[in-house]
Amino acid sequence: MQLDLLFLWVIIITMLKEIFTNLIGNAIVASGRAIKVHNLDLYAKNGFEITPEQYMVLNMIEDDNPPSQNKLCKLLCKDKSNMTRIISVLEEKGLITKEQTQKNNVIKITDKGRILRAEITPIMTESRKNYLKDITQDEMYTCIKVLNKIQENLELER
Secondary structure, eight states, rough: HHHHHHHHHHHHHHHHHHHHHHHHHHEEEEEHHHHHHHHHHHHHHHHHHHHHHHHHHHHHOOSSSSBBHHHHHHHTTTHHHHHHHHHHHHHHHTTTTEEEEESSEEEEEEEEHHHHHHHHHHHHHHHHHHTTTOHHHHHHHHHHHHHHHHHHHHHOOO
16 A cells, blocks of 8 residues: 555656656747747847847947857857858848958848947846846856756757
8 A cells, every 4th residue: 555655656756756847848839939929029020120039130230349250150049051041131231241251151230220229228128127026046047057958968869
């Protein structure tokens, strides 16, 4: 009888772990999707000529230390083909220039890009404040720590 009860508890705990694991994955995906939809709506409402994804690239370009295309891929966790597409669009809109060096492409922001970035940044900053309200520094730290551990675990599997 006690062995059956112990076996039942093991099964229940295993099922709860599986449910919890699924909940974490679903929460990550749902939060990411909610932020993406929120930002797309915000960009449309403000009439910005670029997407949030393209803004992230613009925002990573420092005037005094322009990054390479490869560095942008690493910083923003984008594959090369996706980054090439984003850079092409930004270049066509006159927001960046791409200078080919011996080793790679260096991405520089134009005056037009700086103006647009300066217009979008305060709106994005306020938006982040709104969707991160009531979340403490400790909660943010814990969330980032957990997400980093998940990434590390997945990288170890490769």
